[in-house]
Amino acid sequence: MNTSFDLLFEIGWRFASLSLLAIGGINALLPEFHRVVVDIEGWMTSAEFADLFALAQLAPGPNAMVVSLLGWKVAGISGAFVATIAACGPSSLVSYFAIRALEGMRNGTLRVVLQRALAPVAIGLVLASGYTLAKAADRSTGALALTLCGAAAIAATRVNPIWILAAAALAGVAGIA
């Protein structure tokens, strides 16, 4: 067996074994990913891990792409794809069968009850993640103002978010953030 195959296999089972634990998304598992790739496997330093996390936040696409970047750092392009499929595959299968089961319930009382109960919990969690990100991003009054403007623009207008982000980036260059 050549080592690169062994390495891909190692990434695969390490990440796949975490997939079903990621309740609340990959960010909830970041400490665990850090423990595996930095402390146990020694694939990268803590600083490199933090850089990849920052890049995943900046890049378009789901923040879960941090796992792709971790795989890329360890074993290049093939590492990125193995890591992504391993981390998202098992949870995606669960989601697939969960929605099938839920739709199978038709419009029974249980389904209505579940949906009515889940929606407010989801909204609370969305608000919490916005708040957590704002706390990390808003290190100045200007940045706080940008957050509030962004929230108001989305809540009260139909302007395309890309313009909000572009304007905020310009404001940042102008020294506001």
Next chain:
Amino acid sequence: MAPHETGKLPHSITRATLFVAFLKIGLLGFGGVLPWARRVLVEERAWLTDREFAEMIGICQVLPGPNVVNLAVMLGARWQGVSGSLLALTGILFVPVMAVLILATFYASVAHVPVVRSAIAGASAAAAGLIIGTAIRLIAGLRPPLRSLLLAAAVFIAVGVLQAPLLWVLAVALPAAIAVEWRMQR
């Protein structure tokens, strides 16, 4: 596999439009994909109402895995079966992964340029606002009863402000919410 017959299947949802919609969500989703998911699925395409969107997100939050990845799998499955799930996943995840790998190769050389850092600081602050605004939009769209507003507020305070572990919050909030909603149905 045929799409499920629960509810109506909007005519505009083909495999191609499904892929393009999730690709758009994936490629534009700077600083969090959720605001874009709501924008594209609820506002632009009108494939879901705010209520349906919030309910789907709720299911995604409870299941393991990245929420928006789960959302892609579930909506793909609902509208176009297995191939729909795979197409939605490719659009929201695999194409953006290739984009981020290209970005990663020259990120190191620009990451410390002051102008880049200032632009990122500004955009990150606004991106947090987009997520907060999306939550407000969902509340406005759902016009939930007082009990639901109180539940959302409690979950926000527990997870956002008090930083309580998500699993514990879900373990308390979900059974309580289900019990209350069950009684309301009687």
